[in-house]
Amino acid sequence: MNILLIEDERPAANRLKQLVLELLPGVNIYGNLDSITSAVAWLELHPAPDLIFCDIQLADGLSFEIFEMVRVSSPIIFTTAFDQYAIKAFKLNSVDYLLKPIDPKELAGAINKFKSQKIKTTIDLSQIKELLQPQQKEFKSRFMVKIGEKIQSILASEAAFFMSEERVTFLQTFEGKRYILDYTLDQLEEMLDPKKFFRLNRKYISSFEAIAEIHTYSNSRLKIKLANCSDNDILVSREKVGALKEWLDG
Incomplete structure (x- = not known):
């Protein structure tokens, strides 16, 4: 099984890699890729991995740009520092999202979902981007x-x-x-x-x-x-x- 890791924070990447190997011993983990540019280059040159773990905020922008530049059919589990409300909204898109710092139980649940359903990712980029936009704050009137x-x-x-x-x-x-x-x-x-x-x-x-x-x-x-x-x-x-x-x- 081949897994691609896209994450721009080295400590977070190392922790995620360790947790994944504990849950899926023997898998091949490629990366860590830390930018949109490096991820696009890798995906264009290699066969699609079985699963992608992808941070939302990378050093050179939002990772959604990757999927606008290159066709990706692999299931994707996004990792993000956004709040729980956003996480619940994201899950409605049939894509798993994990809140940083990664909770081992949440990770295990996401991997079990992947293994049991073999999800093929369908990303509604416009909807997810809208959810990520800062909401206009309501001030006291x-x-x-x-x-x-x-x-x-x-x-x-x-x-x-x-x-x-x-x-x-x-x-x-x-x-x-x-x-x-x-x-x-x-x-x-x-x-x-x-x-x-x-x-x-x-x-x-x-x-x-x-x-x-x-x-x-x-x-x-x-x-x-x-x-x-x-x-x-x-x-x-x-x-x-x-x-x-x-x-x-x-």
Whole structure:
């Protein structure tokens, strides 16, 4: 039995080779091939192997390009560092995918599937590529706040800035109204659209429209004046100045 290994990380390749040999002693393992170019060259010059183990991300691109350049009829088990959700989606294409680091039990299951069904791979490249594309992140569009005994919804677009004071987080609107939130600034930084909000420092996240003035300050820092904010010492560190300028210019 001949197996071809396509993997650009040497430690991962060595581990996979060892695991395969434990499960299939006596097989011939060719490779390791670490790029699209080397894989295409090998497949054009050699008979089709009985099975291919192929990493998705190679040094010179996604391995799917291999199968656009050369006809491959061998069953393929892809290895990938993508999350479990993607793995389950990939399995719908009747191709096995293993999540790195390779789990020996998962590998044994994939090999047993190969041995029992002798799968001939049918790769829907367009569908798999679509699954691999970064999904557009959903950002928080509103916040539920408590006002006395009432619960009210405040749109994220109404927020001028967010601030942390004595371990309490506030949302302040452009009208100057302030509400307590049940989130930390670190949590909010992940929830908010980075095109609209910027983390100025450990105490403030500001919208673009709330920045009233910007002044140079000592040690290559910037001092920010926010609309309807009494804090006159909002400083942006030297390390963040470049990112802030890029954000403002975006």
